[in-house]
Amino acid sequence: MIQWRRGVVVEVLSSWAGAVEYAVRLPSGDRVRALGYVDAVGVLAPGTVVLLNTTALERGLGTGGLAIVVAAPDVLPRPVDDVTAVRGHVVKARYTPSQTMVLGVDEQDSEHHAALADADDLAGMPVVVADLHSALPAILAGLREVAPDLRVAYVMTDGGALPIDFSRTVAALRGAGWLAASVTVGQAHGGDLEAVNVHTGLLAAHHVVGADVTVVSQGPGNLGTGTRWGFSGTSAGEAVNAAGTLRGRPVCSLRISEADPRERHRGVSHHSLTAYGRVSLVPADVPVPRLPGGLGRRVLDQARELCGASGGRLGLHEVDVEGLDAALRDTPVPLRTMGRGYDDDRAGFLGAAVAGRYAARMLKD
Structure with missing residues (x-):
């Protein structure tokens, strides 16, 4: 069900x-x-009824x-062009009251249609796959620590928020120039480029992005x-399949935690294992951070079991973490995952950062 409320805009908090x-005031005050x-x-x-x-x-x-x-019922809608004249026919959030129409990067009206019409190969491009959105800045920190001039694209799937503007x-x-472009796929929308899947x-x-x-x-x-x-992160496995099928080089970023209160997410999360x-x-390659103490042994044992059970499909690669603390503390966005900051769950961010470091080193080898 949907819970509707009317309210009045009080002030703009941020944008x-x-x-x-x-900040919106409800009739209750x-x-x-x-x-x-x-x-x-x-x-x-302020003062607009919403x-x-x-x-x-x-x-x-x-x-x-x-x-x-x-909606703002008392505000006249902004004038728009005749929708029949708008380029693009890819509908996102289809058949919901908020469905929107976008120009797909590969559809017939796109300037990139010819380049993508028969495209079938990523030519060995490394593709780092992660479960949580919060891994993104940490992966980029690891990439940039090795090679700050790499051109990086972000593909956002529809397992979480659909509008990329939420992020x-x-x-x-x-x-900050850390991403060259974003691409929204599936029902997600609002990226620099829109794609079907x-x-x-x-x-x-x-x-297109290069x-x-x-x-x-x-x-x-x-x-x-x-x-x-029953979790949306199964899409990480599907993304690995897509990257490998298209002859990219999939890199599996492990979801790791030393602070999650749920045992199934301690060490390597069951989301990554599944x-x-x-x-x-x-x-695919599985970079594993060399962490100290009992946590490091647990993570390495879990990763060895994961890769060993794959029959050689998954390759385990231990990656040092020296220098990554400084890189992670220098990100242009605060690092937070599941409500925890860097100092609360350092291992989680290092697990993502070594995936970036490993992918960058692949390009240097």
């Missing part, structure tokens, strides 16, 4: 890329944080715990049910 966060996408509702002034979707907020969800501005992380990384997203990253390396992960927020198979061990079916 980034194509999103604005407002309570103030809530509400996110409005500029492409959908424009920029709203219709909100408060479903996730009222359920107390983490990443999704914001009200979403659906402050992507906006900041683009602004992970395969066309990767091909666009290589043939990326040296591509990182793939779901958007902010992820879904998990505490069951063996996605890479059971969902992915093509050869």
Whole structure:
């Protein structure tokens, strides 16, 4: 079900890329944080009456715990061109009230259609695959520590947020020049390029963006049910398959934690073990950080078991972590994963960073 509320914009709290966060007062007098996408509702002034979707907020969800501005009923819509004259016919969030039409990078009206019409090969481009969106800046830190001039694309799948404008992380990384372009695939939308699926997203990253390396992960927020198979991160295994099928070089970024209160995510998360061990079916590299003490032994043992059970499909590569602390503390965005910062769960960010370091070294070898 959807929980609707009316409210009045009180003030603008912050803004980034194509999103604005407002303070909105409800009829009860309570103030809530509400996110409005500029492409959908424009920029709203204080005093504007808005219709909100408060479903996730009222359920107390983490990443999704914001009200979403659906419409400003008393504000005239911005004039737009006749939709029949707009280039592109790829519909995202299909058959929902918020469906939007975009120009796909490879569709007939695109200037890149000819380049992608028969594209079928990534020519060995490294593709770093991660479960959580929060791994993205850490992977980039590891890449840049080895080779700061690499051209990097980000492919965002639809396992989490659908609008890429929800991500402050992507906006900041683009602004800092750490990402050359973003590509949104599946039902996700709003990237520099739009693609139908992970395969066309990767091909666009290589043939259109000219990326040296591509990182793939779901958007902010992820879904998990505490069951063996019920989590959105299975898409990481599917992305590995896509990269390998297209003759890229898949690199599996392990989800690691030393602080998660749930045992199934301690050391190497069961998400990584399932996605890479059971969902992915093509050869891939698994960089493992050399961590000290009992945690390091646990992570290495779990990674050895993962790769050993693959029959040689997954290659284990131990990677040193010296120098990565400085690189991770110098990212243009705050490092946070599942509510924890760098000092709370250092191993998690090092696990992502060594995947970036390994991918960059692949290009130097």
